[in-house]
Amino acid sequence: xxxxxxxxxxxxxxxxxxxxxxxxxxxxxxxxxxxxxxxxxxxxxxxxxxxxxxxxxxxxxxxxxxxxxxxxxxxxxxxxxxxxxxxxxxxxxxxxxxxxxxxxxxxxxxxxxxxxxxxxxxxxxxxxxxxxxxxxxxxxxxxxxxxxxxxxxxxxxxxxxxxxxxxxxxxxxxxxxxxxxxxxxxxxxxxxxxxxxxxxxxxxxxxxxxxxxxxxxxxxxxxxxxxxxxxxxxxxxxxxxxxxxxxxxxxxxxxxxxxxxxxxxxxxxxxxxxxxxxxxxxxxxxxxxxxxxxxxxxxxxxxxxxxxxxxxxxxxxxxxxxxxx
Amino acid sequence: xxxxxxxxxxxxxxxxxxxxxxxxxxxxxxxxxxxxxxxxxxxxxxxxxxxxxxxxxxxxxxxxxxxxxxxxxxxxxxxxxxxxxxxxxxxxxxxxxxxxxxxxxxxxxxxxxxxxxxxxxxxxxxxxxxxxxxxxxxxxxxxxxxxxxxxxxxxxxxxxxxxxxxxxxxxxxxxxxxxxxxxxxxxxxxxxxxxxxxxxxxxxxxxxxxxxxxxxxxxxxxxxxxxxxxxxxxxxxxxxxxxxxxxxxxxxxxxxxxxxxxxxxxxxxxxxxxxxxxxxxxxxxxxxxxxxxxxxxxxxxxxxxxxxxxxxxxx
Numbered sequence: 001x002x003x004x005x006x007x008x009x010x011x012x013x014x015x016x017x018x019x020x021x022x023x024x025x026x027x028x029x030x031x032x033x034x035x036x037x038x039x040x041x042x043x044x045x046x047x048x049x050x051x052x053x054x055x056x057x058x059x060x061x062x063x064x065x066x067x068x069x070x071x072x073x074x075x076x077x078x079x080x081x082x083x084x085x086x087x088x089x090x091x092x093x094x095x096x097x098x099x100x101x102x103x104x105x106x107x108x109x110x111x112x113x114x115x116x117x118x119x120x121x122x123x124x125x126x127x128x129x130x131x132x133x134x135x136x137x138x139x140x141x142x143x144x145x146x147x148x149x150x151x152x153x154x155x156x157x158x159x160x161x162x163x164x165x166x167x168x169x170x171x172x173x174x175x176x177x178x179x180x181x182x183x184x185x186x187x188x189x190x191x192x193x194x195x196x197x198x199x200x201x202x203x204x205x206x207x208x209x210x211x212x213x214x215x216x217x218x219x220x221x222x223x224x225x226x227x228x229x230x231x232x233x234x235x236x237x238x239x240x241x242x243x244x245x246x247x248x249x250x251x252x253x254x255x256x257x258x259x260x261x262x263x264x265x266x267x268x269x270x271x272x273x274x275x276x277x278x279x280x281x282x283x284x285x286x287x288x289x290x291x292x293x294x295x296x297x298x299x300x301x302x303x304x305x306x307x308x309x310x311x312x313x314x315x316x317x318x319x320x321x322x323x324x325x
Numbered sequence: 326x327x328x329x330x331x332x333x334x335x336x337x338x339x340x341x342x343x344x345x346x347x348x349x350x351x352x353x354x355x356x357x358x359x360x361x362x363x364x365x366x367x368x369x370x371x372x373x374x375x376x377x378x379x380x381x382x383x384x385x386x387x388x389x390x391x392x393x394x395x396x397x398x399x400x401x402x403x404x405x406x407x408x409x410x411x412x413x414x415x416x417x418x419x420x421x422x423x424x425x426x427x428x429x430x431x432x433x434x435x436x437x438x439x440x441x442x443x444x445x446x447x448x449x450x451x452x453x454x455x456x457x458x459x460x461x462x463x464x465x466x467x468x469x470x471x472x473x474x475x476x477x478x479x480x481x482x483x484x485x486x487x488x489x490x491x492x493x494x495x496x497x498x499x500x501x502x503x504x505x506x507x508x509x510x511x512x513x514x515x516x517x518x519x520x521x522x523x524x525x526x527x528x529x530x531x532x533x534x535x536x537x538x539x540x541x542x543x544x545x546x547x548x549x550x551x552x553x554x555x556x557x558x559x560x561x562x563x564x565x566x567x568x569x570x571x572x573x574x575x576x577x578x579x580x581x582x583x584x585x586x587x588x589x590x591x592x593x594x595x596x597x598x599x600x601x602x603x604x605x606x607x608x609x610x611x612x613x614x615x616x617x618x619x620x621x622x623x624x625x626x627x628x629x630x631x632x633x634x635x636x637x638x639x640x
Contacts, residue, residue, distance in 0.1 A: 083458075136634070142454040149461050150630050157623060251465075300476050308473055311466030318459045319448075 016278050020062070023285045027058040030289050032297045057183045060191055061288045061302065062281040064178065064247050067194045069280020070273050071239050072254020073261070074201055077211050077269060078232045079133075082262070083145035085254030086122075086240045090148060092249045093155035094125025095241040096175045100162050103171065111190060115245045122237035125155060142318075178248035179301035180288050187246075194242040197235050198277060205270040208232060212267050250303045252310030253280055259317065330580070331587075334594045341602030348609040363499040368600040370505050371558045371565075372572075376596030377512065378554035379569030380589055381547050384527055386446050388453050389577065390632050392569045393438070395457075397464035398555045399564030401437050404467055405430055406489050407474045415482035423560075424504045431508075431556040438552035439545050446544065450530065489563065498561055505557045512550055516589065523547075523585040567625025572596045574628050 029035050031054065039046040072085040079089070086092045098121025102114045129151055138144055156176070163172040174182075201208070210223045211232070218225045243249065257280040258272070265272045284302060287309065291300035345365055350357050382393045393399070409426070410418045441463070449456040475486055516523075526533050526543055534540050558565070576583070576592045583591065603621065 132634075140454050142452070142458050146454055146458050146461070147630075147633065149458075150626070150633065154626055154630060157626060161623075295477055298476070300473065304469060304473050304476065307469035308466065311462060311469055314462045315459055315466060318455060318462065 013275075013278075016275075016282065020278060020282050020285070023282060023289070024058050024062065027061070027285055027289055028054045030292050052185045053183070056185045056188050057180050057288075058285070060183045060188045060247055061180050061285050063191050063195045064180075064243050064250065065253065065281040065284030066277035067191075067198045067239050067243060067280075068250055068253040068284075069257035069276040069278075070198050070201060071236055072280075073258035073269065073273055073276045074208065074232055075236055075254065076258055076262075077208060077267070078229055078236070079144065080211075080214065081141055081144040082259055083141070083255060084148065085252070085258075086236065087152060087249055087251040088145050088148045088255060089129050090125045090152040090155045091122045091129075091237060091240050092176070092244055092251075093152050093159055094128075095119065095122040095237070095244045096159045096172060096249075097121050097125075097155065097162065098241070099175060099245060100159060100166070100168060100172065103168060104162075104166050111245065115190060115193075115241050118241040118245060119234075119237045122241050123233060126233050126237060175244050175248050177301050178243075178250040178303035178306075179299075180247055181299045181301070183247060190242050191246045194239040197239040197242075201235055202270075202273050204231070205273055209267075209269050248301075248303065250284065250306055252314060253284060253306055256310045256313045257283065331590070334591060334598070338594050338598050338601070341598050341605060345601045345605035345609070348605055363502060365601065366502055366506070367499060367561050368604055369597045370502070370509055371561050372596030372598070372600040373593040374505075374509060374512075374554040374558045375565065375569045376572045376592035377516070377589055378551045378558070379573050380585075380592050381523075381554070382442075382551050382569075383573060384523060384585070385442070385544055385547050385551070386453075386456065387450065387527075387529070388457070389573065390570070390629060391453075391457060391460060392567070392573075393442075393551050393555050394564065394566045394569060395464060395629075396442065396460035397467040398434065398438060398442075398552070399559055399566065400464060400467040400471060401434055402430060402556065402559040402564065403471045403489070404474070405433050407471055407478065407486055410482050410486055411474055411478045415479070415485045418482075419485070423498070423500045427501055427504055427556065427560050430560065431553055434552040434556045435549045438548045438555075442548055442551075443545060447541075501560050505561060508553060508557050512553055515550060519543075519546075520586040520589065527585060565621070567629055568596075568599075568621050570629055570632075571621065571625040572599065574632060 028050065029037075031049075033046075033049050035046055035050060035054070040050050041047065068086075075084045075086065075089065075091075076082050078084075095118045098118035099114060101121070102109060102117045106113070129148065132147065132151065133144060136143070136147075159172055159176075160169075163169045207228060210218055211225070211228055213221065213223065215225050240249075258276045261272045261275045261279060265275060284306065287305040288302035291302050291305045294300055294305075342365060345368075346357050346361050350361070379392045382396075383389055383391060406426075413421075445456060445459060449459070475483060478486065522538060522543065525536050525538050526540075526547075528536070530540055533543075572592050572595050575595055576588060580588065580591060599621070607620075
């Protein structure tokens with residue numbers, strides 16, 4: 001592990017914030033409709049495109065990237081495994097089943113009800129996963145993601161089956177493949193809720209850090225271990241369902257980002273979480289812009305661009321063979 | 326495995342074949358000949374090639390939960406086709422004859438299987454769970470790549486590609502039957518020659534080398550056979566992910582001590598029976614032509630999960 005002194009770290013932080021700002025600024029001007037700074041102020045249509053589409057889109061990408069990076073980091077501490085994140089342990093798929101359910105049984109209910117029910121399902125799938133791995137007493141860190149991916153695949157198959165029967169495949173595809181081309185003002189605001197939870201996670205970071213002690217040591221030292229795990233799970237489920245319901249899931253983001261951050265900064269959440277959020281936002285924004293650029297005038301979903309890059313990263317980490325996780 | 330079991334299994338195969346060919350045909354043999362025989366052949370070929378491919382792959386990887394499809398070999402087929410469509414354009418692609426595409430595909434899949442699987446299996450033979458995880462990640466990555474390139478081609482080309490990507494048991498590509506039959510015959514002859522060596526190979530790397538098996542060469546050969554077999558089945562019906570696992574799990578449950586020769590014969594027959602019999606029931610009795618693949622994949626997925634959990638609990 002490479003530890004940086006306080007000064008270099010602040011400088012690096014400043015550099016990355018600047019990088020994110022530059023990307024955000026560039027993101028405002030990339031897209032099918034050509035915008036220039038002057039036209040935004042002079043042309044009414046141009047300013048409308050800017051305010052209704054480009055600004056919300058850029059914000060949504062930054063929030064989604066930040067939240068997923070941070071939630072990935074949290075999941076890895078909760079499950080004590082560096083390969084855990086909402087798509088590799090079935091949470092996102094559970095959320096999708098919940099969204100399908102409310103869509104079929106109670107389509108008129110407001111969006112926040114859909115999201116709350118979906119978080120309930122996300123929480124259920126988390127509990128299911130917990131009870132499976134608790135029974136197995138895993139001693140090999142590779143097994144958790146392995147079982148998690150298959151668990152996700154089975155939940156995903158159930159979701160596909162329901163969606164197929166009720167002719168909702170298109171909805172399911174939208175939820176499971178994160179895409180920001182549909183984000184417009186008035187239809188994405190729920191994602192700010194996920195941002196609020198992310199802030200809450202950061203605020204609780206010192207308490208959540210205690211999860212690193214492990215259950216036995218933690219409880220012996222008087223840490224309310226189960227309560228902490230439960231709170232963390234609720235926050236994971238809620239923010240996952242808000243992201244999935246508004247912009248869709250981005251696989252591997254929560255896996256890649258926290259692992260890079262941890263390599264440099266270690267396990268202290270208070271220190272690593274802001275970095276996970278920052279780097280997650282930068283990476284996802286970069287992927288989204290790449291997707292807009294590559295097949296102009298069409299678009300590639302950001303999740304697809306990230307899926308290719310993140311998949312390569314995942315395989316590389318596994319192949320290189322970290323000694324012990 | 327006793328002679329008795331073999332007779333039984335052949336009898337079941339004949340019965341399910343007759344059911345598939347004759348059920349609901351009203352005894353009109355001309356109809357059967359024109360519409361059903363090709364499909365029957367194709368289902369048999371797919372069943373046999375998937376069964377053998379899975380068995381050989383499990384032999385090489387020394388694991389009972391891995392299949393070539395789980396490790397992304399079926400998706401390589403899609404990647405190859407989407408790239409070909411993207412480079413040539415849909416019109417040119419459609420002009421190339423099926424058998425030329427098939428042979429190109431076989432060569433590509435062989436290269437991929439030997440280069441990637443050979444490397445991974447050799448490097449991680451001590452660490453099966455890591456191997457499995459890399460395999461699944463590789464499969465996911467190749468699927469993302471397929472989707473990535475599918476988005477870059479024109480909408481007309483995309484619909485052409487979709488026809489290939491979602492080929493099913495009731496829409497087999499019958500034009501390739503002759504070529505696939507030849508290829509299958511070749512593989513079966515090869516296996517006939519080397520099957521005693523496979524038993525020794527299954528003892529594990531060190532014992533096999535001690536007993537005079539050229540281990541690396543044989544690994545390469547077996548992986549090439551796997552690639553040929555997977556090419557054959559994907560060319561006929563497109564990718565099927567958990568079917569092979571289902572067959573080997575059934576055979577292993579029925580005949581836990583079978584040697585590789587009899588194991589392969591049983592697996593081949595059970596593969597053929599589940600497709601022919603299953604399709605007979607789903608298509609002619611239930612009238613649900615497209616659901617067999619869904620049902621097989623779902624059961625196969627559950628079996629995969631259970632195998633994994635069981636292997637954990639016994640440790």
